[in-house]
Amino acid sequence: xxxxxxxxxxxxxxxxxxxxxxxxxxxxxxxxxxxxxxxxxxxxxxxxxxxxxxxxxxxxxxxxxxxxxxxxxxxxxxxxxxxxxxxxxxxxxxxxxxxxxxxxxxxxxxxxxxxxxxxxxxxxxxxxxxxxxxxxxxxxxxxxxxxxxxxxxxxxxxxxxxxxxxxxxxxxxxxxxxxxxxxxxxxxxxxxxxxxxxxxxxxxxxxxxxxxxxxxxxxxxxxxxxxxxxxxxxxxxxxxxxxxxxxxxxxxxxxxxxxxxxxxxxxxxxxxxxxxxxxxxxxxxxxxxxxxxxxxxxxxxxxxxxxxxxxxxxxxxxxxxxxxxxxxxxxxxxxxxxxxxxxxxxxxxxxxxxxxxxxxxxxxxxxxxxxxxxxxxxxxxxxxxxxxxxxxxxxxxxxxxxxxxxxxxxxxxxxxxxxxxxxxxxxxxxxxxxxxxxxxxxxxxxxxxxxxxxxxxxxxxxxxxxxxxxxxxxxxxxxxxxxxxxxxxxxxxxxxxxxxxxxxxxxxxxxxxxxxxxxxxxxxxxxxxxxxxxxxxxxxxxxxxxxxxxxxxxxxxxxxxxxxxxxxxxxxxxxxxxxxxxxxxxxxxxxxxxxxxxxxxxxxxxxxxxxxxxxxxxxxxxxxxxxxxxxxxxxxxxxxxxxxxxxxxxxxxxxxxxxxxxxxxxxxxxxxxxxxxxxxxxxxxxxxxxxxxxxxxxxxxxxxxxxxxxxxxxxx
Numbered sequence: 001x002x003x004x005x006x007x008x009x010x011x012x013x014x015x016x017x018x019x020x021x022x023x024x025x026x027x028x029x030x031x032x033x034x035x036x037x038x039x040x041x042x043x044x045x046x047x048x049x050x051x052x053x054x055x056x057x058x059x060x061x062x063x064x065x066x067x068x069x070x071x072x073x074x075x076x077x078x079x080x081x082x083x084x085x086x087x088x089x090x091x092x093x094x095x096x097x098x099x100x101x102x103x104x105x106x107x108x109x110x111x112x113x114x115x116x117x118x119x120x121x122x123x124x125x126x127x128x129x130x131x132x133x134x135x136x137x138x139x140x141x142x143x144x145x146x147x148x149x150x151x152x153x154x155x156x157x158x159x160x161x162x163x164x165x166x167x168x169x170x171x172x173x174x175x176x177x178x179x180x181x182x183x184x185x186x187x188x189x190x191x192x193x194x195x196x197x198x199x200x201x202x203x204x205x206x207x208x209x210x211x212x213x214x215x216x217x218x219x220x221x222x223x224x225x226x227x228x229x230x231x232x233x234x235x236x237x238x239x240x241x242x243x244x245x246x247x248x249x250x251x252x253x254x255x256x257x258x259x260x261x262x263x264x265x266x267x268x269x270x271x272x273x274x275x276x277x278x279x280x281x282x283x284x285x286x287x288x289x290x291x292x293x294x295x296x297x298x299x300x301x302x303x304x305x306x307x308x309x310x311x312x313x314x315x316x317x318x319x320x321x322x323x324x325x326x327x328x329x330x331x332x333x334x335x336x337x338x339x340x341x342x343x344x345x346x347x348x349x350x351x352x353x354x355x356x357x358x359x360x361x362x363x364x365x366x367x368x369x370x371x372x373x374x375x376x377x378x379x380x381x382x383x384x385x386x387x388x389x390x391x392x393x394x395x396x397x398x399x400x401x402x403x404x405x406x407x408x409x410x411x412x413x414x415x416x417x418x419x420x421x422x423x424x425x426x427x428x429x430x431x432x433x434x435x436x437x438x439x440x441x442x443x444x445x446x447x448x449x450x451x452x453x454x455x456x457x458x459x460x461x462x463x464x465x466x467x468x469x470x471x472x473x474x475x476x477x478x479x480x481x482x483x484x485x486x487x488x489x490x491x492x493x494x495x496x497x498x499x500x501x502x503x504x505x506x507x508x509x510x511x512x513x514x515x516x517x518x519x520x521x522x523x524x525x526x527x528x529x530x531x532x533x534x535x536x537x538x539x540x541x542x543x544x545x546x547x548x549x550x551x552x553x554x555x556x557x558x559x560x561x562x563x564x565x566x567x568x569x570x571x572x573x574x575x576x577x578x579x580x581x582x583x584x585x586x587x588x589x590x591x592x593x594x595x596x597x598x599x600x601x602x603x604x605x606x607x608x609x610x611x612x613x614x615x616x617x618x619x620x621x622x623x624x625x626x627x628x629x630x631x632x633x634x635x636x637x638x639x640x641x642x643x644x645x646x647x648x649x650x651x652x653x654x655x656x657x658x659x660x661x662x663x664x665x666x667x668x669x670x671x672x673x674x675x676x677x678x679x680x681x682x683x684x685x686x687x688x689x690x691x692x693x694x695x696x697x698x699x700x701x702x703x704x705x706x707x708x709x710x711x712x713x714x715x716x
Contacts, residue, residue: 021058028066037121060109072122084176099476100128109211113204124155134182146178150296154287299666320489327406331362335409337465401427418449435459444476470659476503505568520546526618536626541664550590637698671713677704
């Protein structure tokens with residue numbers, strides 16, 4: 001492409017250049033690695049459109065980004081977070097709608113040339129153009145993820161997307177926020193061409209020329225009748241059925257806690273029966289109400305927490321040592337999961353266990369996961385084969401000794417972990433870092449067995465490793481900063497969100513989850529049924545109930561964790577006798593085909609035999625009490641962990657409980673929920689229960705001080 005013959009003056013959010021008969025609009029928000037849409041951007045964009053209307057290009061307009069890996073990442077979430085006036089939000093949306101409508105009606109072809117993230121408002125900007133071209137790059141993703149922030153598309157996405165690709169294809173994209181690669185977007189008809197990143201400008205220009213040759217209005221926005229499924233969507237009865245089915249699925253999945261998906265369905269259904277201009281007004285009204293809702297603010301707070309935690313981890317990781325090969329010691333379910341994700345991150349992996357048969361089982365788990373990724377078209381077959389080739393199996397320590405980092409995932413027993421550490425160090429390079437995946441044992445206790453304790457840290461993964469986004473890195477008092485930094489960087493390369501905590505039994509996540517699960521078991525002992533206990537927490541927002549979660553974790557593992565925590569921190573961690581009774585009967589949970597639930601049939605169901613085994617007698621417990629006792633015990637132990645210096649930042653805490661074990665995201669996190677109710681309310685509830693059920697429920701001193709002073713965990 002020739003150099004620009006003429007260029008507009010550089011301005012705040014980008015530059016407009018004229019060259020070869022085209023106008024090239026380069027988006028480039030100053031001081032940021034990404035472009036976002038904000039009120040300030042819209043003001044700048046309005047001036048750009050006026051210039052284009054006054055000086056129309058001969059062949060067309062191409063909109064592209066000057067950022068390395070981002071087209072437009074979406075709206076400025078910070079601006080939305082600060083908005084408390086639905087009317088002001090609505091005014092901005094109307095301004096945005098008017099500007100995108102001006103693009104749509106330009107008297108020359110318009111093309112979006114997309115490289116990198118094209119999300120939310122970025123995709124809505126592209127949808128207003130005549131054509132869209134995207135690069136075939138790993139960094140290029142297209143989607144409308146607003147629902148993940150408690151919102152719906154607000155700049156026409158709820159109307160232009162179904163008009164372009166059809167209702168049946170648009171609904172799941174809008175309701176899940178799924179992000180598409182260029183190849184998938186092309187198959188859906190969302191984009192018109194995909195190409196190598198280096199050809200993006202050339203292909204975009206070709207698309208503009210082809211558009212002009214085809215006629216300005218030809219095929220601009222496809223009619224709903226272009227596909228049989230969309231013809232059905234225009235008929236009253238079938239349209240009602242399509243949207244009714246979508247509503248039923250959403251209600252089943254969200255339990256009414258997330259209003260945005262239902263609002264999106266309503267806006268799409270109403271809008272598609274209206275002219276576009278009227279439909280956009282329906283969208284703006286719904287978006288503006290959602291934007292100021294408590295749910296949206298809570299989900300935005302999770303978004304900010306994730307950004308802050310990842311920024312902090314990035315700073316810490318600057319001291320990391322280079323790592324190209326990682327050892328995984330233990331090829332069981334957890335070890336194999338860690339190895340598979342490491343390999344996906346293009347790291348060489350050495351997977352070791354006591355014999356080749358056990359290692360072979362671990363490799364089979366890795367291969368099964370890669371096969372699933374191929375089946376879901378996330379990997380090509382050759383990519384899966386290359387990933388498996390990066391995993392080298394062994395039954396001795398020699399190959400592990402050459403790794404820069406070894407992650408240990410053997411049985412949760414201190415003596416075993418110390419033994420494998422000694423055996424590894426006998427052959428290991430001097431600078432090797434040892435990271436234990438223990439969930440409860442203090443890292444300092446493991447490091448006692450090491451000749452180089454400064455190179456011992458913790459890396460606590462969550463199961464299943466490929467799904468759970470959190471890694472908890474634990475530094476014991478003697479851990480070297482470079483060792484901690486290296487563990488952080490490897491976690492980041494694996495695509496995980498990393499928090500750093502100080503050492504202690506259970507660290508943070510296991511320490512605060514244990515009282516939550518124990519309290520659910522106490523509610524069962526005291527007369528609540530299995531179904532009542534779990535239903536109280538799922539209705540409160542948890543994805544699964546605590547007793548079902550205990551079955552998934554394994555009752556044997558939960559009981560062992562409780563023993564470790566009780567030995568370290570006292571009787572408030574004592575588990576009810578029911579665990580021992582169930583284990584004596586061989587009930588270990590799902591893996592043993594029986595725990596609190598019976599897994600022998602096609603669908604799990606509460607096992608009535610449990611009641612006889614634990615001498616259970618029904619007694620009424622209010623649903624609110626069950627839910628509050630469980631989550632407030634988690635809060636209570638969190639306060640003690642803060643007092644002990646294990647963790648400090650409220651942002652880390654809220655992200656850890658959401659990403660680590662599913663605390664309801666729409667509540668914004670454990671501490672934001674506590675702030676919403678107030679420390680005084682929490683202390684009063686805990687004190688009242690302590691009088692009835694025992695001292696384990698007595699409030700932590702930090703909570704008492706906060707209640708007395710009217711303090712909050714979060715200041716923002």
